[in-house]
Amino acid sequence: MALQGTKAVFFDLDNTLIDTAGAGRRAIEEVINVLQSKHHCDEREACMICDKFQAKLLKECYDPSEMCITDLRIQHWEEAIQEVKGGTVNRNLAAECYFLWKTTRLQHLTLSEETRRMLIDLRKVFKLLLLTNGESQTQREKIEACACQPYFDAIVVGGEHQEEKPASSIFHHCCELLGVQPEDCVMVGDSLDTDIQGGLNAGLKATIWVNKATVTQKPTSPVPHYIISSVLDLPGLLSNKGATTLEINKVAGNCNM
Structure with a gap:
């Protein structure tokens, strides 16, 4: 042979x-739940925010000389939230989403x-x-x-x-x-x-x-x-x-x- x-x-x-794909799905589900239960997003808004984040993640072009990966991915969430909800950038909510997504994903790997x-x-x-x-x-x-x-x-x-x-x-x-x-x-x-x-x-x-x-x-x-x-x-x-x-x-x- x-x-x-x-x-x-x-x-x-x-x-x-x-x-990794399965863990990512569970992490996104957790973020959707929190956006609905804690931050008064309806299901459609929560799903759209997460979809936009995942699209940005797939297209991610990372240069470590410009910013750390944590800041970049919080930025992805900031942009996704603003594109769906409008208004000013909500850094705190973006950071909450990022760390919840990251922690949940790692727990399932x-x-x-x-x-x-x-x-x-x-x-x-x-x-x-x-x-x-x-x-x-x-x-x-x-x-x-x-x-x-x-x-x-x-x-x-x-x-x-x-x-x-x-x-x-x-x-x-x-x-x-x-x-x-x-x-x-x-x-x-x-x-x-x-x-x-x-x-x-x-x-x-x-x-x-x-x-x-x-x-x-x-x-x-x-x-x-x-x-x-x-x-x-x-x-x-x-x-x-x-x-x-x-x-x-x-x-x-x-x-x-």
Whole structure:
């Protein structure tokens, strides 16, 4: 099998090992409830404010030399509230929304017991590295919240380096940290544009796409070597159990961030 000889496994964090999207939804629900119960917003206004915040978050362009991430995200809430409610900027309400959203999201970022056991077992055989894109403070807070540090030989946060995924440089940096070559490593992640494209750019042994929602690949998308529906399917793939199904997925993907 093509994965024989693998020495190291690189994991993405968000929506691969932890359900960041689900935690975010719970955080937004909490903010909507507080805006309605405490600040006299109707449901429509509260939902619109949160929708606008999330849209700003998706388009976020962060320059640490200009302001800290906390101030930037409070600013997102300020703008969202003003765009919906009008009037003067309400810094206090924006800060309340931000810290409630942040705290609630972090509370719901957990490694499942099954994921913990999988990482413990894999680490008996492979070197494990966590490679996550994003602003340093935000990603380090997530890492601390889900308490995943003990399960990895190294942790690399893209925002602390000159380039993030999918740049090959950060993958090669990861290889150097573990003392392995790119052809010894596989990348596991949920993003075709960053995880899979980055692994391909860096010349890794294989890329493994965690496609939880059974998303259909676009013709222009990078093609992963393997597709699994859950990160918990990884041990079976690495040990060649269930390889037939996964190899079929690989071939189908080849027909076609």
